[in-house]
Amino acid sequence: MAHNYPEAYHPDVVLKSPEFKVLDPGVVPLRDPSKNLAAAYAPGANLYLIEKPVPQAREGEVVVHVKATGICGSDCHFWKHGRIGDSMVVRDVCGAGHESSGEIHEVGPGVTGLKKGDRVAIEAGVPCGQCEFCRVGRYNACPDVVFFSTPPYHGTLTRYHLHPAAWVHPIPETISFEEGALLEPLCVALAGIERADLRLGDPLLICGAGPIGLVSLLAAHAAGATPIVITDIAQSRLDFAKKLVPGVKTVLVERGVEPKDVAAKVKAAAGLPTGLKLALECTGVESSVQTACYAGRFGSTVFIIGAGKDFQTLPLMHLSTNEIDVKLQYRYANQYPKAIRLVEAGLIDLKPLVTHRFTLENAVDAFETAVDVTRGAIKCQIHD
Structure with a gap:
């Protein structure tokens, strides 16, 4: 070493x-x-x-x-x-x-x-x-x-x-110690958005309204993604997401519902029957990853941020016939200066x-x- x-x-x-x-x-x-x-x-x-x-x-x-x-x-x-x-x-x-x-x-x-x-x-x-x-x-x-x-x-x-x-x-005086500690999960989200190549106006699915999903929501909203749909199994977290970004569309994931059916609800919420351009999967849960795959349109990207099981089943032929790219993330690099600038400027709260x-x-x-x-x-x- x-x-x-x-x-x-x-x-x-x-x-x-x-x-x-x-x-x-x-x-x-x-x-x-x-x-x-x-x-x-x-x-x-x-x-x-x-x-x-x-x-x-x-x-x-x-x-x-x-x-x-x-x-x-x-x-x-x-x-x-x-x-x-x-x-x-x-x-x-x-x-x-x-x-x-x-x-x-x-x-x-x-x-x-x-x-x-x-x-x-x-x-x-x-x-x-x-x-x-x-x-x-x-x-x-x-x-x-x-x-x-x-x-x-x-x-x-x-x-x-x-x-x-x-x-x-x-960090400047305008950034509290609380916010300073939150820069780390923000760096995770920023690295995902950067590697997923999110563009202004891109329709986006965020799977999971936990801390990483919510900070990804804040960052993606600041980056100009629209419409944004976020999913979770807890209505309380979806309600919290609505308070953070009032314009976000929410989909409650009910236990036992097939990923294809959840994906259909996502497309309906976005008003895009052919699917969304990008999914940020922030849970790592196998069924949620599958939902992200089915919610994408031809040529879309599924970007997996969440950490899940070592081995998972993906709908490979669906991904293949729709030319959907699957990308993953390992921590982050070169994100802290950007995160500090975004919070200091008030673009991300x-x-x-x-x-x-x-x-x-x-x-x-x-x-x-x-x-x-x-x-x-x-x-x-x-x-x-």
Whole structure:
């Protein structure tokens, strides 16, 4: 590996530190700014608060006092299922979180352009900077990338986080820490819209009104897609989408209804019997991916953002006879500066997405809320 910083958060190092300990799961700790609390998943679908060492900035690094962190679906998936693809939770604990913003707490030697107190968003995926993919700007494909919160590396859901200075992005005073943390899912949506080649006036289907689907809705609306149809199995989330973008068309997906029939409802809602030009599939659910395939017109694109099962069945002959392209996405690259500009200019308003807020000491409650559909959470954030 070309870089040398990851060992500071590698479980093999953290677990051996005399400062590391797993806190009593039945007790909410008192706030103590000197303690570096973090939330961590563990094998067996366990989630703990832990204390770990307060890091010190080395050459080219900064320590960020993390002020806001959003809970992502992938965090919940690692917690509940212990793996995503080939990434597995196999250590005793591995810290969660990768949607974070905060302020600079300490600046290491050789760092210029940043100082203590600066407000920043953290880009959680840090590539080596030297491989072929990094050289051509597609650093999300770097084989040596360290993506904080993806095992074995600890995440950013902690009080004090050590990070390479080159991979934090200054944010203006007009962008809150809440919005700064939401820049990460916005980057996912922007990368999908860019790679899907969404154009002004394109009719669009968004499958799934969860956080990624909703932020994709905001971004696609700003990009001029019309009409936009969004689907979900929960009417409450469709209602939320309507509040975000009043002109969006909604289709409730009822359990047991065939994907072809759902696709017919999508076409009817859009007023386009021949189908839509583009689908952004934000769930990864097999039936939803199939709906996206059937809702497209000849020559359309199905762009899959959601993470689903390793193996799925697709209607290949339908895709073939209609020349429908299927494209997929792996994280993002080069999106943070664009995301910051869009939010700063007021073209995308992320503020309504945060529906539930928790303190760092109550991070476990935040996760339990995020996975409980009856609580109506869109985005749970943890603040410190």
